[in-house]
Amino acid sequence: MPSREAVINPRPSLSEITVFAPAKINVILRILDRRPDGFHNLWSIMQTVSLEDEVQIRLRPDRQDIQLRCDATHLAADRSNLVYRAAAEVLERTEQSIGLDIELRKRIPMGAGLGGGSSDAAATILGLNHLLQLKWSPEKMAEAGQLLGSDVPFFLFAPSAFVAGRGETVRPVDVEGERWVVLVNPGFGVNTKWAYQELAATRAAVTPLSPVHRELDRQSRMSWAHVVAAAENDFEAPVFAAHGKLREIKRNLLNYGAEIALLSGSGATVFGLFADEARARLAEAQFVNEKSMKVFVVPTCTGPLCWRENPPR
Template sequence: MAPAKVNLILKVLDRRPDGYHNIWSLMHTVGLEDELRFRLSPRSTGVRLHCDDAALPTDGRNLVSQAASLVLERAGLPADRAMGLEIRLTKRIPVSAGLAGGSSDAAATIAGLNRLLGLGWSPEEMARVGQAVGSDVPFFFFAPSALVRGRGEEVAPVTFTGERWVVLVHPGFPIETRWAYERLASTRQAVPPLSPTLRGVAGRTSFSWDDVVPLMENDFEEALAQTHRVLREIKEELLSAGAEAALLSGSGATLFGVFRDKASAGRARASVGRASGRRAYAVHTGAASFQREAHSSPASPSLAGRLTRNPPFRYAPLSGPSLDSRRS
């Protein structure tokens, strides 16, 4: 299972020499999940991805395919020669929604194949592989919650006390990450520094929901609401429905409201989700993680001799063209 994430805090900082932006974010997974199943076949070659969402590419443009090919390569099993790998992806997380569904799918693919092939990679090793696929991928190896810095590669796990429910509201249209960064840049003359309050919590390893709710903010929200007025309308509706706080997640277009209990979240989902084109979900903020038992078929005995067990881990930083939309 591959959970969605929300950004409880998202500050977009300076642009780096490599074209990425540094960020400072408090991320948390929520209980809206995609599902992936893996099957190895010694009688075929290549990675074959099947998805129930016909709008998604299933070739090398998909982060799942990229992640699978990279794992096989680093395990000493090039996808075009060693064996066949079939992946079935059931999508529930909206696309281009600020919920990192594609990144979570990629992370779940790396973790699932690590288990299926018996590679023995640690979370840190899997995160370095994931970083080559996308900026948000490393976070999921340390979920459910973490402070994330750099372009996403600096991940410090944190613990949360207390429980909340979240209502996710997707307005029915995507917002492309690259455009969102360009839009944000066009609306501010300088990058504001972190506030003293955020600097004060930067070194913390534990939070309570009561601590975090007053701190929630997202640098993208006002810039995107100026061109997409419905985002502001949804936020106001969530607050009117009883949310303790409401915020844009990531670079949009999903907004979320934080609620104290399931009943109030359910009522808000029904109310705010009524408008045409919207999709709304009431989900828990418990420890959603893909690091549960994988839905996979074990490697066949005849394949055992072809699997490289515990290979030396090698990682080269990204260079050249990148499909990561955070680079501009």
């Protein structure tokens, strides 16, 4: 299999690539005031992890349509799919008349708080940037991506970043070193709109950023110890109140040696952060009899989204 390459300018003859679309975790997620547009301002540190979907894109100069296939039968492979929408957005912005064959191979659970759909969209934009030799900057790619979903811009600045506003403000940060992550998906989802409504209904007031978070926000480089000390997710209180199983998963991960355990996004995935793979594998083993759950053990990513060239057919 061809080796995975860092994001570099492709050769002019490139007509097909596969982009790897990683999941994300929110190691900090604060939900702040409501915006005039009805959305909420947030403040988060996001981190990509090596649980990846694959987006394979092939140029078809003999056509002018987009054909999308997906190996997840419960995910629509039509115009509503974020991958399709991302491809259409790039073609419209660049006034390109060319056909595309896109194959989406899913591994990231859907509706899980791991950003799978947003990552797939970002991977599509990145892939077309290379295939069509657009030479878009990350900022220009993110501009197109933010129309598709709040998390899309982050993936174009991965692996680690501060994210603010609705998600459109992204500032990369260097988190030194690597951690191993145990992702525990309970087998059910949490509706994001419901989570926001429950949060608004159950908290007395919006709590401003703590001094610890404000100090972190001034940094461009930090250790995992600093991140761990500030870990927090505002969605945990309302989501755990409705889904006690998630609180139990968090407690078990901590008991099994996690430095932190936290809900990712609005859920329903709960993750534990571990200093090394051996400890993470020991924690994974504790969930082996939970047949309804999906458990993944992966390292944090240390570089941007990657791609590989596919040989000519």
